[in-house]
Amino acid sequence: MHLHHPQSRVIRPLRPGDIVAFPYLDAVGRYLSDDATPMFEWYIPPGSPLCLGHPSAITTPDTDDMDAMVDSGEVVIVATGFDSLADYEAHQTYRDCDPRLVSPGGAPATSYLELRAERGRGARERVNGFLKHPTVQYRHDPVTKPFRIALTAVYDERDVAMAVLGRPSGRHNADGRTLELYRFAAHPDRPANTGSWLLSRCCRWATLEGYDRLLTYAGVQNDNEGTMYQAAGFDHLDTTTADRSKWHSRSGRVGGGTYRKRRYARHLSDHPLEARRPAGRVDxxxxxxxxxxxxxxxxxxxxxxxxxxxxxxxxxxxxxxxxxxxxxxxxxxxxxxxxxxxxxxxxxxxxxxxxxxxxxxxxxxxxxxxxxxxxxxxxxxxxxxxxxxxxxxxxxxxxxxxxxxxxxxxxxxxxxxxxxxxxxxxxxxxxxxxxxxxxxxxxxxxxxxxxxxxxxxxxxxxxxxx
The missing domain is CATH 3.40.630.30 (Gcn5-related N-acetyltransferase (GNAT))
Incomplete structure (x- = not known):
């Protein structure tokens, strides 16, 4: 078991939400309470044979015993402030997106939101850290291919919603004039109209980039009607039924069944020029x-x-x-x-x-x-x-x-x-x-x-x- 400990460990009493390691037990757990009988829920259950005399100290200790084990190094605090093991799992998988920064706490209105752009080094890890956070519950795949930019709605330094923009997946749409909205996800406790607020900024960014059309899809795996896109001025182009029986091209994908996919487009400009930006790498x-x-x-x-x-x-x-x-x-x-x-x-x-x-x-x-x-x-x-x-x-x-x-x-x-x-x-x-x-x-x-x-x-x- 490989644990990443702070170089300078601070010795202090345990607090609820601490993630602690028991090196001699090869165990990691979350500390639940600080009453007379502390409890743990196990992320990695105790399994080492070198634990003679110690299990009872873990199952029925008192607070003084636990503090002594922390002081002696028998218990090491490796992380703190997690509300659940699911949060800690997300933190382990996507370290660049701290789950504690994805709890907006209820912004009263979109006027309190700020915009942040995710790009450059580590952008994909930060994006996937938000998409796969257990509270966000985004039901589509994480981002695996390059993208132009991800725009994030932020409240009180916490992520509220995220939109990922990039080159269209279909070759027939990769004409240099069309941009595609790959992913859109939002925290359940977001302000009303957050989707329209963020989509309007996506459209403005795409317009300033020289694109003439923003394309997106709704209903992938979750029967989404696309109400947010209609409210933001997108036109419903068509609805198709996709077959997932051959979805085995990427690790972790599960094939089988069908789903309905609704295609929406937002026309960003109306002008006589054929293009407002160079085509780039387009055949x-x-x-x-x-x-x-x-x-x-x-x-x-x-x-x-x-x-x-x-x-x-x-x-x-x-x-x-x-x-x-x-x-x-x-x-x-x-x-x-x-x-x-x-x-x-x-x-x-x-x-x-x-x-x-x-x-x-x-x-x-x-x-x-x-x-x-x-x-x-x-x-x-x-x-x-x-x-x-x-x-x-x-x-x-x-x-x-x-x-x-x-x-x-x-x-x-x-x-x-x-x-x-x-x-x-x-x-x-x-x-x-x-x-x-x-x-x-x-x-x-x-x-x-x-x-x-x-x-x-x-x-x-x-x-x-x-």
Whole structure:
């Protein structure tokens, strides 16, 4: 038996909820009471032959005897504060999700909820720790494949609900324009309308990521009607009956029987462009998406004074397994209209996190904003401290109100950073148009006094339009 003991063990009297080990018995149990006759429920029952004279001390001890056994090291406190052995089992299986942090205690309303993004190192373990917690009682499989992000509703530093978003499972839906909601689970003691609250933020994050449709399923194994999705504005597409007789492809899966599966979709945008984000790793035959690998469309033939309502927000980076890179048309616009006379600030080698743009209905790129990670994290996905508005370019002679267009794009980037889990947004934008746009934000980015003119704003202070 392998037990992970604290390096510096604190000797104290036993308290109810303590998980204790009896090394000489190869036993682990949960301490139940501190009255004259303490009791244990066994996680690993006593089974060692080297226990002469000790069983009676465990079954009928008094408090002083137990305290003496703790002081002598015959009993070791290995964990504390567990309400049941099921909680301790979940803690052992998914150590990154402490079961004691999944008891929200009844938030009075969704206005008390906060949002946290799960991504980067250990995200899958934290997600599965919530999904498989015995109180949550999620009846589907844990997450086994990569996902884009998991958004968590939090109350009083405790997890209340969680939504996991990623690339669609079906190849016919993996067109670069569709995002899938893999998993959704909530604590039974959640505030009313928590599902709609969290789904609205999922939709807003997907919109800012450049997706046009959010797809999800209800009724998998638990006869869920999908009422939450209907209330959140999802359309019911169809209902099918799936056969589980061949569900043996993964360890722990149990085949047999059938279940009804209801498919829902939420349309996030309605625009004339074929795609608001590059297709990424999508096979050519899977998609009819516009190829953003060609040079950007010319704006010379466009009408002057294009108004804000005619612009379409897009993503202008090409995703990859190790990060992202600017699309050729975004790079061309930065070189032509960048603040440094044709030398964009992208020579810094800071990893590109996101690149937001505005396009016309004719697919001409007129505004671009690059967001980069200047932290020292080896893997940028693990950074949640700060993200930087690095460089910007804009076609001022085409737009009716160039400052307003850039201000709206910056606001989108700040909102995206908040939903993505960054604590701070910094700015290195220096052009006069960018300075005017920053000054007009609802929550201004205040500039510092360092040589690069870095400013900061907390994304949580920026109101979400979700």
């Amino acid at each position: 050519a035959e899977q998609s009819q998406l516009t190829d953003r690998g060609t040079a950007r469309s010319s704006v010379c033939a466009l009408p002057r004074n294009i108004v804000q309502d005619d612009l379409i927000q897009t993503r202008e980076e090409s995703p990859d397994r190790r990060g992202a890179s600017l699309s050729p048309d975004a790079q061309a616009l930065l070189e032509e209209r960048g603040p440094d006379g044709g030398v964009p600030r992208e020579t810094t080698h800071a990893p590109l996190v996101a690149c937001f743009g505005y396009r016309t209905p004719e697919d001409a790129l007129v505004t671009v904003l690059a967001v980069r990670d200047y932290s020292v994290e080896q893997n940028p996905r693990n950074n949640t401290a700060a993200v930087t508005l690095s460089s910007v370019a804009i076609e001022p002679d085409v737009l009716a109100y160039p400052v307003n267009a850039l201000r709206a794009l910056i606001a989108d980037a700040v909102e995206w950073a908040s939903l993505h889990g960054y604590a701070t947004v910094e700015s290195r934008l220096e052009s006069p148009t960018a300075t005017s746009a920053l000054d007009g934000l609802t929550t201004p980015i205040g500039f510092g006094t360092d040589s690069v003119g870095t400013g900061m704003v907390s994304p949580s202070q920026t109101p979400s339009s979700a």
